[in-house]
Amino acid sequence: xxNTLDILRDELGKAIAESLNMIGIAIILSIVVGxxxxxxxxxxxxxxxxKNKIINSIAGIIVNIIRSLPFVILLVLLIPITKHLVGTxxxxxxxxxxxxxxxxxxxxxxxxxxxxxxDKGVLEAAIASGAKLRLILKDVLIVEALPSLIRAVTVxxxxxxxxxxxxxIVGGGGIGDLAIRYGYxxxxxxxxxxxxxxxxxxxxxxxxxxxxxxxxxxxx
Amino acid sequence: MQFLIELKDIxxxxxxxxxxxxxxxxxxxxxxxxxxxxxxGLSGAGKSTLVRTINLLQKPxxxxxIINGVNITDLSGEALRKQRxxxxxxxxxxxxxxxxxxxxxxxxxxxxxxxxKDKRKEKVEELLKLVSLEDKANVYPANLSGGQKQRVGxxxxxxxxxxxxxxxxxTSALDLENTEEILNLLKKINKEYGxxxxxxxxxxxxxxxxxxxxxxxxxxxxxxxxxxxxxxxHPEDKISKSLINKNLNIELPTxxxxxxxxxxxxxxxxxxxxxxxxxxxxxxxxxxVYISIIHGKIDYIDNKPLGILLINITGNKEDRDSAKKYLxxxxxxxxxxxxxxxxxxxxx
Numbered sequence: 001x002x003n004t005l006d007i008l009r010d011e012l013g014k015a016i017a018e019s020l021n022m023i024g025i026a027i028i029l030s031i032v033v034g035x036x037x038x039x040x041x042x043x044x045x046x047x048x049x050x051k052n053k054i055i056n057s058i059a060g061i062i063v064n065i066i067r068s069l070p071f072v073i074l075l076v077l078l079i080p081i082t083k084h085l086v087g088t089x090x091x092x093x094x095x096x097x098x099x100x101x102x103x104x105x106x107x108x109x110x111x112x113x114x115x116x117x118x119d120k121g122v123l124e125a126a127i128a129s130g131a132k133l134r135l136i137l138k139d140v141l142i143v144e145a146l147p148s149l150i151r152a153v154t155v156x157x158x159x160x161x162x163x164x165x166x167x168x169i170v171g172g173g174g175i176g177d178l179a180i181r182y183g184y185x186x187x188x189x190x191x192x193x194x195x196x197x198x199x200x201x202x203x204x205x206x207x208x209x210x211x212x213x214x215x216x217x218x219x220x
Numbered sequence: 221m222q223f224l225i226e227l228k229d230i231x232x233x234x235x236x237x238x239x240x241x242x243x244x245x246x247x248x249x250x251x252x253x254x255x256x257x258x259x260x261g262l263s264g265a266g267k268s269t270l271v272r273t274i275n276l277l278q279k280p281x282x283x284x285x286i287i288n289g290v291n292i293t294d295l296s297g298e299a300l301r302k303q304r305x306x307x308x309x310x311x312x313x314x315x316x317x318x319x320x321x322x323x324x325x326x327x328x329x330x331x332x333x334x335x336x337k338d339k340r341k342e343k344v345e346e347l348l349k350l351v352s353l354e355d356k357a358n359v360y361p362a363n364l365s366g367g368q369k370q371r372v373g374x375x376x377x378x379x380x381x382x383x384x385x386x387x388x389x390x391t392s393a394l395d396l397e398n399t400e401e402i403l404n405l406l407k408k409i410n411k412e413y414g415x416x417x418x419x420x421x422x423x424x425x426x427x428x429x430x431x432x433x434x435x436x437x438x439x440x441x442x443x444x445x446x447x448x449x450x451x452x453x454h455p456e457d458k459i460s461k462s463l464i465n466k467n468l469n470i471e472l473p474t475x476x477x478x479x480x481x482x483x484x485x486x487x488x489x490x491x492x493x494x495x496x497x498x499x500x501x502x503x504x505x506x507x508x509v510y511i512s513i514i515h516g517k518i519d520y521i522d523n524k525p526l527g528i529l530l531i532n533i534t535g536n537k538e539d540r541d542s543a544k545k546y547l548x549x550x551x552x553x554x555x556x557x558x559x560x561x562x563x564x565x566x567x568x
């Protein structure tokens with residue numbers, strides 16, 4: 001028991017910081033880049049905007065390829081690119097690269113779905129009013145898709161927490177890695193239970209906050 | 221004389237899963253400035269597709285859309301956007317931005333026109349006042365009734381002072397009371413601002429109340445165009461006749477025939493000035509017959525009456541025949557041997 005507490009005291013703070021680091025970078029990039037790719041997927045599939053089969057298929061195939069690779073494999077596969085991008089292939093910053101790429105692809109599909117749920121009639125009305133595309137995207141599409149986008153961010157965050165557990169492979173650390181290293185490899189059941197409980201609480205909290213934000217933003 | 225809107229040889233062909241569907245076929249229409257022009261027809265007749273060609277939400281496959289003498293069919297990008305600013309549109313399902321308040325919904329259209337920021341508040345308030353929704357400025361659309369939503373739609377469509385207002389089944393999702401409210405508002409807008417209204421609907425009641433002229437559409441074609449009174453009084457096409465008969469028809473409850481055991485039923489159609497003449501009294505005074513009125517209805521279209529009367533004539537055969545002869549000469553249409561049963565089955 002003392003051993004468990006010692007390990008947690010020494011390692012948990014660092015693990016939480018590492019998790020926040022990796023997940024923070026990945027979620028921000030997912031929202032920006034993934035959101036943009038989702039928007040491109042949506043705009044090129046909708047006849048109201050720029051229906052373009054070729055661009056849509058290319059973007060779709062890239063997203064699908066990334067999403068079909070198991071995360072562990074993506075992690076290893078991307079090592080050369082990671083090294084090039086952040087200068088090292090180990091540590092939380094290095095783990096953030098494959099994490100971001102995986103979650104960008106994940107969020108892109110969810111964002112595309114959120115956009116395509118927006119009522120076509122509302123968009124048509126905006127087009128008929130003579131508004132510029134930028135205004136339609138900013139004031140109609142994103143406003144109407146916002147509750148779904150918030151839910152998509154929530155889902156992405158939760159799966160990022162799952163993915164980040166595997167970041168230990170490249171020395172990324174984090175809470176999940178702590179559970180694997182001590183709880184699994186060293187049979188420290190106490191550490192295992194503590195970290196798992198912590199993860200459950202974090203996931204519940206994220207889901208809870210996400211649901212509240214989504215319902216507040218929905219004016220339907 | 222120049223028309224405000226001219227549609228020339230408009231056809232719209234869709235390719236739905238390899239099937240060629242001609243939604244609109246060779247339509248030619250000319251719409252005058254300041255009129256309320258209606259397009260009626262059953263659902264699937266192509267009305268909605270046709271009205272969407274006017275602001276090019278639907279590009280016609282062939283044909284030209286001419287507004288104020290300028291061919292706009294091939295406009296795109298910035299030029300098309302500018303043109304659309306001058307054409308307002310309202311929809312069956314209102315299509316308001318659900319995540320924005322009433323105020324912001326109207327403001328959006330001003331933003332589309334780069335309306336100066338410091339003057340927007342005043343303009344939005346003026347528009348909301350026009351549609352009597354000043355007190356709802358900060359309410360979200362979900363908390364409004366259908367009629368209120370459509371009024372926001374109208375305020376929004378008028379924000380950039382358009383010349384034309386397109387109405388796509390604008391009252392079809394509303395109850396009678398709200399329909400009334402919207403029709404009155406549209407009439408007011410048409411009169412006070414001189415905005416030309418193009419209104420499509422399947423509701424003949426709306427046609428009767430609002431339109432100056434009507435085009436009847438069927439299977440993608442315009443089959444008849446005339447002023448509203450003439451369409452109702454003398455429909456020529458088969459489809460127009462069926463649409464109008466459904467609207468002007470009178471229905472008797474079943475079982476009524478038991479009450480009418482003697483005499484003969486005659487249906488009279490009145491049109492124009494004759495509708496107000498005391499024909500029934502005249503007949504009962506001139507001939508030895510008794511007339512009872514079984515059912516009747518008079519509509520006023522463009523302040524001109526249009527009526528149907530179902531009467532039962534009793535008396536001996538000779539008198540009845542001369543009474544009928546007299547009636548026949550003095551009404552627009554005369555139906556003898558009128559059977560109650562056929563009246564009950566008005567749905568085709």
